[in-house]
């Protein structure tokens with residue numbers, strides 16, 4: 001993770017080649033970096049983007065969920081939950097500068113921010129059902145809160161990956177921006193949020209999002225148990241094995 005500050009704005013650049021997949025170690029690093037910026041009194045905003053060409057993040061590392069060690073799987077999921085709690089509940093203003101594909105966990109990271117700008121000709125969405133897995137309730141709450149119930153229900157069931165244009169049309173992203181302008185526009189959008197007094201913006205964000213974060217807090221252990229039980233089922237392991245194979249085949253084909 002490349003993290004640096006530009007006056008009162010923290011910039012986090014995901015940089016885990018080849019595809020910024022989120023494994024246990026990277027999620028832990030991500031959480032530490034965001035918590036550090038959150039606790040920095042001089043930091044008013046955070047921009048999340050990718051240092052890699054063409055990929056924002058490929059989402060959760062599928063290898064963490066395929067033939068897993070159960071203790072590690074629990075730790076992994078705890079970090080995924082923590083990342084969402086940290087980002088969705090962040091007191092600082094957050095902008096996702098999506099400069100590449102953003103499937104599944106990559107999409108969730110961006111949905112957890114306050115504003116999303118995206119470069120053209122990429123794809124974004126919660127494609128979990130395509131892998132034979134199910135987005136947990138807090139993933140579906142987050143997309144529903146962004147694009148509305150009907151569109152979210154349909155997209156979740158199909159595991160639909162939106163093109164940048166489709167994502168803009170349904171409100172999944174807020175603005176389409178040429179790749180070479182994405183950081184400049186992220187700063188401009190941040191300035192618009194800074195024009196509002198921080199405490200008023202923070203309390204308003206809290207009013208909108210707290211009930212959803214509280215819901216995960218209340219069910220956190222059960223959510224981890226569900227995840228571990230679900231992922232370790234033979235049928236799910238088979239489906240994930242097939243998906244991994246299809247990724248490799250697509251590469252060679």
Ligand SMILES: CCCCCCCC/C=C\CC(=O)SCCNC(=O)CCNC(=O)[C@H](O)C(C)(C)COP(=O)(O)OP(=O)(O)OC[C@H]1O[C@@H](n2cnc3c(N)ncnc32)[C@H](O)[C@@H]1OP(=O)(O)O
Pocket residue numbers: 018019021055057058059060061062063101103104105106127128131133134135136226227230231247248251
């Ligand atoms: C009841 C409660 C149950 C709870 C259930 C669980 C809920 C889980 C929630 C979230 C799930 C996820 O986030 S799962 C991850 C989903 N991600 C994807 O489906 C993305 C898959 N990848 C791609 O589509 C493409 O790789 C890409 C578009 C991101 C990039 O394409 P490109 O052509 O540039 O690169 P390659 O495809 O050649 O990939 C390079 C290399 O990376 C490996 N790879 C890709 N994605 C992942 C990943 N997510 N995890 C691990 N590894 C990944 C790919 O296999 C290649 O590997 P090799 O070089 O070894 O072949």
